[in-house]
Amino acid sequence: MADVARLAGVSHQTVSRVLNESERVSSETRERVLAAMTKLNYRPNPTARALASGRSKTVGVITFDTPLYGPASTLFGIERAAHDAGFFVSVASLRSLDMPSLISTSDDLRRQNVEAILVIAPQREVAQALTQLPHDLPVVAVEAGPAEGVPVVAVHQFEGAAQATRHLIELGHETVWHIAGPGDWLEAVDRVDGWRQTLEVAHARVPKLLVGDWSARSGYELSADLVRDPGVTAIFAANDDMAAAAISLAHRMGFEVPQDLSIVGFDDTPVATSVWPSLTTIHQPVAAMARAAVDLVLEEVHRARHGTGTPRQLLHPHTLIVRESTGAAPPPEGTDAPGDDGPPHDGGP
Amino acid sequence: MADVARLAGVSHQTVSRVLNESERVSSETRERVLAAMTKLNYRPNPTARALASGRSKTVGVITFDTPLYGPASTLFGIERAAHDAGFFVSVASLRSLDMPSLISTSDDLRRQNVEAILVIAPQREVAQALTQLPHDLPVVAVEAGPAEGVPVVAVHQFEGAAQATRHLIELGHETVWHIAGPGDWLEAVDRVDGWRQTLEVAHARVPKLLVGDWSARSGYELSADLVRDPGVTAIFAANDDMAAAAISLAHRMGFEVPQDLSIVGFDDTPVATSVWPSLTTIHQPVAAMARAAVDLVLEEVHRARHGTGTPRQLLHPHTLIVRESTGAAPPPEGTDAPGDDGPPHDGGP
DNA sequence: GTGGGCGATGTTAGCGATCACAAGCCCGTG
DNA sequence: CACGGGCTTGTGATCGCTAACATCGCCCAC
The missing domain is CATH 3.40.50.2300 (Response regulator)
Incomplete structure (x- = not known):
């Protein structure tokens, strides 16, 4: 800095002023200083600045x-x-x-x-x-x-969960099961609230809450009970990993998504598009x-x-992104018909 | 710092010495200084230290x-x-x-x-x-x-890819297709080399290379051609996302993994365990x-x-983690046994 | 003509540590 | 007894910059 000042024929303080864009420097001087800085390839030292100014x-x-x-x-x-x-x-x-x-x-x-x-x-x-x-x-x-x-920057978790739940209800599902995140996460709690209240407003039964830990593994374990139960037609998982795990498990147990079971995730992470069927989920503008x-x-x-x-x-704002993992509720137990199940059972080997 | 020095009855330099754990301070003095620091809740200022010492x-x-x-x-x-x-x-x-x-x-x-x-x-x-x-x-x-x-810290990509490929060959697959990462990634290139050389050593045919961009989407698109082709029984994708996408696509087109098609990924990301079947992949100790x-x-x-x-x-070291997405090669075309292929070509079982 | 105001620049102190060197002390040795 | 040397401690400068105030012209108004 001293070198710059010397070369420009001014005091170091004037150089400092140029650096800090103070208005109290004549444009002529400023030019000279800037030229000197360029010529010497001068770079201010942030450490020194921090020490002196506190910023x-x-x-x-x-x-x-x-x-x-x-x-x-x-x-x-x-x-x-x-x-x-x-x-x-x-x-x-x-x-x-x-x-x-x-x-x-x-x-x-x-x-x-x-x-x-x-x-x-x-x-x-x-x-x-x-x-x-x-x-x-x-x-x-x-x-x-x-x-x-x-001050907080976030998306409205409650609303997001409500929208996800509503989506499923509107598809004709009688109610929606929820695999939540750990109770010490605010987001998890808010999502549970959004889910529950939406069900209540829709006069739907509020099923037992399942609490996971965000991991695919927990989603896997928790959905085991659900998938077995034929009464379960719609699951809203509190994040995409758990939702993806639920899809996996459903497949493994021979069910089809979304024909037998609709699943919604949350977050819209890359997982959402890399599973099949791709996940309907709530996007957050990270x-x-x-x-x-x-x-x-x-x-x-x-x-x-x-x-x-x-x-x-x-x-x-969050956004509900409808992909392939959600669909109309399957018809009630007895009937059984939809043409979506792949080739009719009687045509095979 | 001056306050500490005063309270301890020493010079600021001695305080500095205590701070920097110099050995040239008598333990008695050190104690006194430390006590003063504690009492005043003194914390050294890293900015000043950085300015003075350059560290x-x-x-x-x-x-x-x-x-x-x-x-x-x-x-x-x-x-x-x-x-x-x-x-x-x-x-x-x-x-x-x-x-x-x-x-x-x-x-x-x-x-x-x-x-x-x-x-x-x-x-x-x-x-x-x-x-x-x-x-x-x-x-x-x-x-x-x-x-x-x-200096570099990394895993041996070549070896990892070789191990993945070898795993598939040893399962009886005639050859292995590869969905690579973008050519400007070193890891992608090394994985291609590892794959290719392993095939050559095994005297297996080296199929056409498919190049993706790590994304599930690209994996999806590229595997479309592969999955359709009945000659393809094993795919090694350069990362888990693309591998997961290949699994999705296979399912969508009515094939089973690993019965019809074995798939290996790379990285062992969370995706690997959240898809079904879970991915055999190469773990890197990140x-x-x-x-x-x-x-x-x-x-x-x-x-x-x-x-x-x-x-x-x-x-x-990398580690091959064998999960569920890989299995023995299906029997060669003509013979046909598993009921999965849809109607058998030769007139039925 | 002279004092006041204002814009542009310079001067002098720090910011809070470290570094290089000097100084004091105590001890052993010739 | 004086001198050298190892420990421990202190002194002053310094790192590169900004803050606060001082200074210097210059122009204007009374």
Whole structure:
């Protein structure tokens, strides 16, 4: 920087002003400085800037170590959006889901001088702990259920689940079974609520709730009971993996989807299109949410110098994507007819 | 820090020495300083340390924006390992796969004072560009094919593909079709080579190569031709998504897996267990690789002060995981026995 | 003509650590 | 007894930048 100043014949402070786009520099001087910077291939040192100004142009992301599709792609979306805004991204992953872990992780980031923190943590405990975090740094939760006092970017899980359930009811199914996610996930809870209330509104019986852990394995095990039961014609799984597992199991036990059983997933992950029949599911605009979260948190950073605003909750639209895993309810037990079952049984070898 | 020094009755430099675990501090003094730090809840400021020492305790990760399972879980693995080593992680994603993009991304990180860079970029172009990166910073490639002059942590793709192919040959299949990944991915190329050479060694015919783009969709489209052809009894897809799609398509067209068609995938992603029948596939120890990559790069950082060592390539073991999608080859055409083919050509059983 | 205001630039301190070197102390040795 | 050397500790500069205030012209109005 000193070199640039010398070459441009100005003081280092003027160079700094050019760097920070202060208006108080004559355009002539600015040109000279810029030329010098180019010539010397000068690059400002963010570390020094961070030390001097307290601003690091970095946002921290707290996430947790999981192979789940949602969090991973959210992280990439955040990186992209932050980069576009000229910010760096520092990630830290949660060791466990308790309060101390959250605090210590956020301290790590804080000490790195991040200007804001984005939390990708859909678990109830984390969402609660969030409200306890020191308020000196803007914090935004992504993909979390609404939490008091903390800005959130998410989709309306309740509505999504309701729409999925409604879809099945409208296809003529008497009721819909639900394979839920773990009870400590906000999303899981909201989806259960959406499912239940929709059934109630439709005056449908509310079957026993099955609770999985998002994994295909759990979906597999839980659907075993369901598939065996001829009364079960429609399943709404709380994510695509469990839904895909239910399809697998149905096939294995000799049933056809959707002729015998309709299945709906949630998330619209790649799995949804790689199974057969492809999954009807609820799409969440992950990339858009990530971008919105970054916008929101940077807005907050900007505002931190002026007045305080109220935390906002940004709800993004979900979309029901109807693919092949859902269809009309099979006719009641006795009858048995539909031509969809493949070649009539009597024609074969 | 000044406060700590004052409280402990020492100079700031002594505090610094305690912080850096220098041996040149008497244990008595150290105790006093530590006590003062605890009492004041003192936390060193990494930014200042980075500025003064040039060491930031941060590693940069360059990845690219993709929903693929491998890169995402590698990133988390890296974070975990780095954190355990007391390092922060800063991520930057590649805009495009060309050289300028790589340079500029690495410059971003470099300017952040990262001490090393990990690159998750399995594309050939990126691997090549890596060798051009300035050598002032340790660079390690993860999940990339071996590239000259750059340390690499990966599994032996060639061997993995060979093992998958051999598995099918040993089950009695005359030959194995291959749905490859895009030609600009090193992994894809190596897997093709492994497949081809194994066939040649077994004196099996090498069928026409099909090239997909990792997506389920491409797997779907490409397997259409294969599944129709009764001569095709075994398919090795270069990743699980494409393999799962092939299974879907086979089902859709009325074939059974593995009775009519055996299918092997690669990667052992969650998809592998959520489809039916579950996929036989090649497992890659992603987490272990991530950890190894961090170890390697930190070792390099450490060594940077002393002599220079030779770049290492760390090859991790893959594992063939036999699940349900592979089985013995169906008996040759004429004989025909399983009732699955639909009406037998020769007049019935 | 002179004081005030304003835009452009320079000067001097830090930010919070580390580094290089110097200094004090205690001990053993010639 | 003086000197050298190993430990431990302290001093001042420095990393590259920004913040706050000082300074310098210049133009305008009374």
